[in-house]
Every structure is written in C-alpha cells, then in structure tokens.
Amino acid sequence: xxxxxxxxxxxxxxxxxxxxxxxxxxxxxxxxxxxxxxxxxxxxxxxxxxxxxxxxxxxxxxxxxxxxxxxxxxxxxxxxxxxxxxxxxxxxxxxxxxxxxxxxxxxxxxxxxxxxxxxxxxxxxxxxxxxxxxxxxxxxxxxxxxxxxxxxxxxxxxxxxxxxxxxxxxxxxxxxxx
Amino acid sequence: xxxxxxxxxxxxxxxxxxxxxxxxxxxxxxxxxxxxxxxxxxxxxxxxxxxxxxxxxxxxxxxxxxxxxxxxxxxxxxxxxxxxxxxxxxxxxxxxxxxxxxxxxxxxxxxxxxxxxxxxxxxxxxxxxxxxxxxxxxxxxxxxxxxxxxxxxxxxxxxxxxxxxxxxxxxxxxxxxx
DNA sequence: ATCTAATCCTTCGAGATCTAAGGTTTGATC
DNA sequence: GATCAAACCTTAGATCTCGAAGGATTAGAT
Numbered sequence: 001x002x003x004x005x006x007x008x009x010x011x012x013x014x015x016x017x018x019x020x021x022x023x024x025x026x027x028x029x030x031x032x033x034x035x036x037x038x039x040x041x042x043x044x045x046x047x048x049x050x051x052x053x054x055x056x057x058x059x060x061x062x063x064x065x066x067x068x069x070x071x072x073x074x075x076x077x078x079x080x081x082x083x084x085x086x087x088x089x090x091x092x093x094x095x096x097x098x099x100x101x102x103x104x105x106x107x108x109x110x111x112x113x114x115x116x117x118x119x120x121x122x123x124x125x126x127x128x129x130x131x132x133x134x135x136x137x138x139x140x141x142x143x144x145x146x147x148x149x150x151x152x153x154x155x156x157x158x159x160x161x162x163x164x165x166x167x168x169x170x171x172x173x174x175x176x177x178x
Numbered sequence: 179x180x181x182x183x184x185x186x187x188x189x190x191x192x193x194x195x196x197x198x199x200x201x202x203x204x205x206x207x208x209x210x211x212x213x214x215x216x217x218x219x220x221x222x223x224x225x226x227x228x229x230x231x232x233x234x235x236x237x238x239x240x241x242x243x244x245x246x247x248x249x250x251x252x253x254x255x256x257x258x259x260x261x262x263x264x265x266x267x268x269x270x271x272x273x274x275x276x277x278x279x280x281x282x283x284x285x286x287x288x289x290x291x292x293x294x295x296x297x298x299x300x301x302x303x304x305x306x307x308x309x310x311x312x313x314x315x316x317x318x319x320x321x322x323x324x325x326x327x328x329x330x331x332x333x334x335x336x337x338x339x340x341x342x343x344x345x346x347x348x349x350x351x352x353x354x355x356x
Numbered sequence: 357a358t359c360t361a362a363t364c365c366t367t368c369g370a371g372a373t374c375t376a377a378g379g380t381t382t383g384a385t386c
Numbered sequence: 387g388a389t390c391a392a393a394c395c396t397t398a399g400a401t402c403t404c405g406a407a408g409g410a411t412t413a414g415a416t
Binding site: 069070071081082084085089105107108109 | 393394395396397398
Binding site: 248249259263 | 363364365366367368
C-alpha cells in the first residue's frame with residue numbers, strides 16, 4: 001500500500017483543522033496496515049486453492065494443539081465463539097470437519113478433522129510454507145526474524161488477558177509493571 | 179488472547195506450552211494476532227470517547243495529508259471506497275465532516291473536517307498519543323522502535339501495489355527482486 | 357459535435373464479525 | 387433432590403467489509 005509510507009507530509013503542508021501527532025506514526029496503525037494486506041494476500045493465495053485464510057487458520061489450530069472445546073478453538077484462532085460456529089457449520093457442510101457430542105460431557109462439541117480436511121490442509125500447507133519463507137526473506141536474517149517475532153510477542157503479551165473482554169484501566173501497561 | 183503469546187519468553191507467565199510441533203510460527207499469523215488485539219484495544223479506548231478506530235483513522239488521514247478524492251482517502255485508511263462511503267455518510271450525519279462537490283470537477287466529493295470533527299479529534303488525540311507512548315515503551319528503546327517500524331515498512335512495501343487489487347504471480351517477492 | 361472510455365462515487369447484495377440473549381447440560385449449594 | 391450458577395454452544399440482530407454493478411461527470415478520439 002502506498003499509504004504506508006506517508007511520512008512525506010508533502011512540501012508546503014497546510015495546517016489543517018485536524019493535526020496529526022507530529023512525526024510519529026502510531027505503532028498500532030503501522031502494525032495494522034502491514035498485517036492487513038499481508039493477510040489479504042495470503043487469503044487470496046488460499047482462495048486459489050479452494051480455501052480461505054480462516055479455514056486454514058482453523059485447520060492449523062486443530063492440528064497444532066487440538067483444543068478441547070470450541071471456546072478454546074475460537075481463542076486460538078482469535079475470533080468469537082459465535083463466529084466460529086458460523087465457520088464450523090460451513091466446514092462441516094463441506095466435509096472438512098466432523099463434530100460429535102462427547103458422552104462424558106454433552107455440552108461440548110468435539111471437533112475432528114476429516115480425511116478430506118486433512119488432505120486440503122496438506123495441500124494448503126505447501127502454499128503457506130512458501131508464503132512464509134518469502135516473508136521471512138523480506139525481513140532479513142534468521143536473527144532478524146527472531147528479533148522481530150520477539151517484539152511482536154511482547155506487544156501481544158501486553159494485550160489484555162481475555163483478548164478484548166475487559167480493558168484494564170491502565171492499559172497497555174508499561175514494561176515491568178504488573 | 180493468551181495464545182498470541184505462546185512463544186514469547188514472557189516474564190512471569192507460562193500456563194501452557196502448546197507450541198507448534200514443527201517450529202516456525204507463520205509470520206503473517208503472528209503479525210495478525212498481534213495487530214488484532216492491539217487495534218481492538220485501541221478501538222475500545224476510543225469508543226469510550228464516543229468515537230471508533232475507523233473514525234479516528236479517517237480524521238487522522240484527513241489531517242495528515244488531506245486527500246483530494248475519496249478514493250485517495252480510502253487508500254490512506256486501508257479500506258475500499260464503498261466502505262468509506264458508508265463511514266463518511268455516518269460521519270456527515272454526526273456533523274464531523276462536510277462534503278461538497280467541487281465546481282471545477284463535479285465528480286469528486288471534497289471532504290472537510292468540521293469544527294465538531296476537529297474538536298473530537300483533538301480529544302481523541304490525547305488518548306491516541308498516550309496509547310502510542312505505551313506501545314513504544316513495550317517495544318523498547320527509540321532505536322528498537324525505529325528498527326521495528328522499519329521492518330514493518332519493508333513488509334508492507336513487499337505487498338502488492340494497489341493494496342490488494344492484483345496479486346502478482348510471484349508474490350511476495352524476494353528482497354531486491356524486481 | 358458526438359461517441360467512447362476513464363474517473364469518481366454510490367448502491368446493492370453477500371459474507372465475516374461482534375454483542376447480547378437463549379438453550380442445554382453440568383456442578384455446587386442448600 | 388431442588389435450585390441456582392456456571393460452562394458451552396447456538397441463534398438473532400447489527401455493523402463493517404468487500405466485490406460488482408450502476409450513475410454521473412469529465413477527457414479523449416473521431
């Protein structure tokens with residue numbers, strides 16, 4: 001996006017009613033405007049393979065560390081339970097997953113990846129790995145990537161616990177402040 | 179979201195080790211799961227002030243380097259024209275902006291921030307600046323922040339030109355490849 | 357002049373997402 | 387065990403977003 005490099009206030013910039021914070025581009029905005037097109041590009045890639053970013057994300061979460069409940073799964077994918085229900089129903093219709101009530105706790109829906117689902121994920125994985133390889137190349141050396149991800153981890157860790165259920169009064173906290 | 183921090187060495191929390199078996203967490207996913215809660219937290223903050231993340235973003239774009247057309251504005255905010263129309267209508271109804279047809283080119287709608295809009299933005303600015311200050315503190319020194327933003331810039335620059343209109347075949351490109 | 361194409365914006369319909377509220381099942385308390 | 391609360395999921399309604407198509411205006415070509 002050309003706008004992500006708009007530190008050029010254009011020579012002869014006019015004092016407008018709304019004045020931006022001088023010089024500093026907000027971190028959160030920059031982060032957003034970077035993540036946004038990347039995810040969209042990734043999604044476009046997966047759509048070509050007959051899937052979508054969120055379907056892939058759900059399959060990934062199911063494969064990585066199988067969540068017990070849909071709530072956990074939603075948390076892992078970063079969406080709400082209601083939204084997950086929506087996706088799971090579609091995925092179930094498409095035969096990618098199977099849902100069964102557990103006899104020992106009939107509240108939970110156990111989500112399982114079907115053969116078809118596993119096959120699809122395997123196909124997507126190649127594209128995803130290649131995509132990731134290129135992004136890492138853009139970032140730099142392995143150390144650069146590690147440092148970058150570490151910072152992201154710290155930022156994410158600074159986010160409120162429940163995802164976005166309750167915002168503590170003084171959030172985000174200073175580093176070290178507990 | 180506890181899951182977004184499941185790889186960070188996070189000082190003082192370690193509830194679950196649920197880690198991807200084959201190492202390498204996808205960069206795009208990590209980026210997304212960091213940006214997502216941050217933006218949501220920021221939005222929640224602004225909502226308390228009677229606005230929203232996108233309203234603030236639009237006001238910011240209008241103030242920073244006033245776009246000539248709505249198309250430019252949409253690009254600056256990272257949304258589609260159709261979506262922008264939606265927001266602008268609401269903002270116009272709320273008296274935050276004013277839209278007028280230009281006599282020399284009656285296709286374009288010139289967007290202007292009203293007094294009320296400027297006043298609201300001024301109020302939001304304090305919250306936004308403080309929010310940003312804290313995020314930067316989480317990242318580290320000023321140099322750390324600069325390095326971090328530089329990487330984000332490179333990632334964003336690697337994205338396809340029009341934002342996400344056309345995905346070149348070999349995207350994202352290797353650094354240096356043109 | 358007129359026709360065609362491009363630019364700019366809006367409308368429409370569909371999909372993703374959220375919050376809030378509801379339904380079921382389970383656990384705890386009396 | 388009856389009742390109340392909690393856990394888990396779904397449904398309903400609203401909002402944000404997009405793509406595609408349409409309307410209006412301008413610029414370019416004939």
